[in-house]
Amino acid sequence: MVRCVRRSGVGFARAFAVIGALISLATGDAALAQDADDTAPPPPSDGRGRQVSTEKAPPPAPRKVIPPELKTYAAPTYPPAAKKQGLEAEVILALTIDANGIVEAAEVREGAGNGFDEAALEAAPRLVFEPARFEGGDPFKATILFKYEFKLDPPEPPPDDDDPPKPPPVGVYRGTLLDAALGEPMAGARILLTTPDGTELETYSAADGAFTFGELAPGSYRLRVEVDGFEPLEVSEEVTAGEELEATYRIAPEAEAGIIDVTVEGERPPREVTRRTLEQREIARIPGTNGDALRSLQSLPGVARPPGLAGVLLVRGSAPQDTLTFVDGVDVPLIYHFGGLSSVLPTEVLEKIDFYPGNFSARYGRAQGGIVDVGIRSPKDEYSGLAQVDLIDARFLFEGPIPWTDKKWTFSVSGRRSYLDAWLGPVLEAAGTEVAQAPRYYDYQALIERKWDTGKFRVSFYGSDDRLELVLGEPGPGEPALAGNIGLITIFQRGQVGYEQDITPDDRVNLQFAFAHDQLSFGLSTLFFNLDSYQFLGRAEYTRKLGALATLNVGIDVEAGQAEVDARLPPLPRPGQPDNGPFSTGQLTPADVTVDVLRPAAYLEAEITPLSRWRIVPGLRVDYTDDTSQVTASPRLNSRFDVVEGFPRTTVKGGVGVFQQPPQFAQTTPPFGNPDVNSNYAIHYSLGVEQDITRQLEIGVEGFYKQLESQVVAQLSDSGRTSDNVNTGSGYVAGAELLMKYKPDDHFFGWVAYTLSRSIRRNAPGEPEYLVDFDQPHILTILGSYRFDSGWEIGSRFRFVSGNRIDPIVCDATNQQCSDTRINALYNSTGGFTPIQFGGISSERLPPFHALDIRVDRKWQFKHWAFSAYLDVQNAYNNQNIEAISYNFSFTGRTPVAGIPILPSIGLRGEF
């Protein structure tokens, strides 16, 4: 498994730490002679007359000693503060080098302060030496003195056309090798790096598995790792000018090399306060999700549990529509298929999922909740594929190079279709419902891509199609005029073109354009709603490095198109609006409108690193919403500060920003909406700390507060309509999140996530506050998965979540205000009853939800292919979680409705 971290350059290239070190064997230095190998040679003197020490004075030996020789240089980072002050320095270290040439220990012998000592100590373990040895004899452990010189570049001369061209900025490639079986650092591995021009560089990994290639020109590099007893590893990486690429590679023993997944996960420097990223192994193995990538988000802090089969994402107390989902920077209207059983993109095609629960970058807008940004991965350049079936759907993927393009062009095609109609249809029919089209979904993805050293070009087409149609033979007593067909069709398609290019080492463009088609058709007897929308979605971002301290991002983000709406519906309800009797027998509102959509935006964002440990990201986004003729500005500021750099890292982070969200089209378009309504907005505040506990274990705590203003709500109007949309709503969400995570090693991953929150709304000034019905004060998720050497993996997830809030009609007998003589409903002329809510909005909380999910995986590796199977059991102890309350026809009695019972799912998968 490979894990890469790309960091912006922080000036180390300019720091230009010079190895002015003299390597010599010292003598008579007691302080350095504590761990010496007893076989060490006597301390000689080097030819340059500098002192060289060994750790212990060995007995006199007749043979000549060859001192350690530097093989791989590791550049230290120039302390930014010192550089700002123009300070230069020398630091002399005492290095203990083992018989493999690996730096075992380093300590400062002559320090310089001002951050120089720390920088030198940080770099020293990455130095690799040819070990000290007797001439013609065995190597042995030795201690040497090593000097780092920190010198500043001379001031750059003014530009002169006659000057020779400035050499391009360079990048650094740092890596760490781990034994995939043991999870321990792998020292002494031979590492070959092939540069873009074909030159081969060589180095060996240090004691902690680290290696470094410095001063690399930007471009695509091929890395090969060779070590006896292990499978060779070959990967390609992009080195960017002025940036530091960090990667961790897990090298598999030969015997089990075939079963180690190699996946790549890219990370940009965080522009946001909090970005939660899941590794592919975590995504695929979280119990209770069927290995679905986007469902795994529901195990993260800040994400509430949606009720029942509602396929929505509830982020930090925000409503579902407040969180947007993007695919390669282009937004899509759905994140989950029907019922939330799976997401609209299969896990196999994903490269990454970035989830921003708040305080997100100015790159994202039109949302006041959170952001999910999903990246589709590049196709492999070797032919491969997979097929999978489980109880919910079947899928396939095939990818590889396009023939006759010399692997410059690659492709992938994939698709998935659900089986829901095979078993849910008969279930509904057994319940007395005639089924015309049982629920089913499918999705598809096709992609071709061309990559080169400095960029890539991609054309993709993907989409999703959900359908359901039921025939209700007889109406229900509550809405007797509703009978016949109930149908829902949800379709979206995206034809997308992406182009990413490093114009120069300091300039980069990223263009994403998509032609989007959305279709929503909903029918319920005589009520219907049909939306057909064709839009252009475009995003262009230009990134410019402004020296070592700042990077500027400028972008535009456009939605434009047209939507046709044909509907016959009752007026949209107000929050907490009482039931007014059967709406199907009231006066319905017809609509046949064509809506022009134009929502352009521009943003500007800087990433400033005044210190290597401090990142400040101010940003400004300006949105125009044509349907409300409103221009909004969203200033944002995020910052991260490493109190302790390196391990164990301590980071303090925080942010504040304005997040504007235009009204929904239904809220602005007559006859349902009011064109005079303005955007909702929220002000996000967050403050948190991240702390490394061990190399694998980290903990993060973050407090957040969202102030909601100008919220669009419907209110009773004097116009004769039920309601008008106005911006009188307000509210807040306050909470704290805890995430203690054990990062995946070769056996285990897991985390404990806890969220404490409170989500309040008020429909208008002077009206009472109320908790929204998805307010969940306590959300606890504990999960872990352990992989055995035998190929078995078992995982478990436990969730404990506060119950959702409801508007009860029949009161709970435990409520002191509850009376069994209360009139809960009024008889109406249709022969049914109109319920009267007991108490205010969301006045009752359902019992807490808790469930244990268990997952067992097994993978068999064959010569040319692999086969795997899993059993995923949701709600393993079959807890009867209450998801709702149902009532009798006259609302004189109530009974709880339990949610999903124990639900096992089996999946089989073959891949080559």
Place this chain on the structure above:
Amino acid sequence: MRNVCDAGRPATTRRGWIPRCVLPGLVFALWALSCAPGFDAVSKVNTLRVIALEVDIPYALPGETVRFSLTVADALEDSPRPLQAVWIGGCTNPNGDQYFLCFDQLAAQFQALGGGGGDAPPDPSLLKPDVITPERSGEPRTSFFDLTIPDDIVTSRPVPEDEEAARYGIAFVFFAVCAGTLRPTELVSLGGEVPEIPLECVDDAGVVQGPDSFTVGYTQVYVFEDERRNASPPIEALTLDGAAVEDLEADADDLPVVARCDVSAEVRRRAGCGEEPVAACTKYELNAVIPDVAEDEPGAVGAEGQQLRETVWVSYLADGGDLDPSLKLVSDASLGFRDDFTTEWTPPATPGVYTIWAVVRDQRGGSDLVRRFVRVE
């Protein structure tokens, strides 16, 4: 049930047009409704029960007098009991047609009950007390109320912004029926927008009665500017296994006779999903004979552009046994008249004379009602 659709603001999709949780909510509702043992069916009349609330002119004109009538049965143990009823009118065009916004308008009438009266005496044209004797329990239209529609009921409303929308007025009428004595209470709210009903029903001992003995309801009459009308659908006959059931008194000798089903009401009520304790019993087919009289609904066009008609359905009720289904669609708005709207009756376990009602309604306020007696042996 409420779900996330209701929270805060209407939850809609990214494109903002339709509640994004409609489908999950629908599935969840089906899940919930597909299996709910423990509740009596809507067709079972075993308490004080309003059988029908009818209006003789569903779509009226300004100045017309409209008659509202009530059919009430008292089937609780030791029933029927004497019933006190009250009619309250006078609420027109509440904001957004919300019935509960009438309560403020009608506060004086409510308080006038029981002699409260307030500052002004109650207007007899808007407040009518009534009594239903035990002998008339279940009899069609035993209590009625006449209301004259105000002349300005339409013109007092603003013209709709949408030119295609019909301009109309609406008049609400409330009623309460109590197996005891009605008395007014304070208009209080427990936090919701709808206040608690400002009436209560007490027995002779002054004990407040619950919904088994006390029902409050409302209906409304529409008045359109274009003077459209709506004819009520009629029930021409009620058949039992194909034979018309005559409209006879309960003590008549020639009532139709059916065999009892020896499964108690409690066992039937508690039956879980998939269980059918009455499977071995003889079942009888009931059919309300209703002609195809559904009218076009002005201005209503379906998704395919077709003219929509009014929806018509029939409800079956009985004070013994089980009716399955309780409600049948007679005419679908899109698909039109359905030729089969029969239901199946499983007689009760206890022999006796039982009452069956069939009520046909259209979605525009029209209705008709028949009552028939059947002997169970």
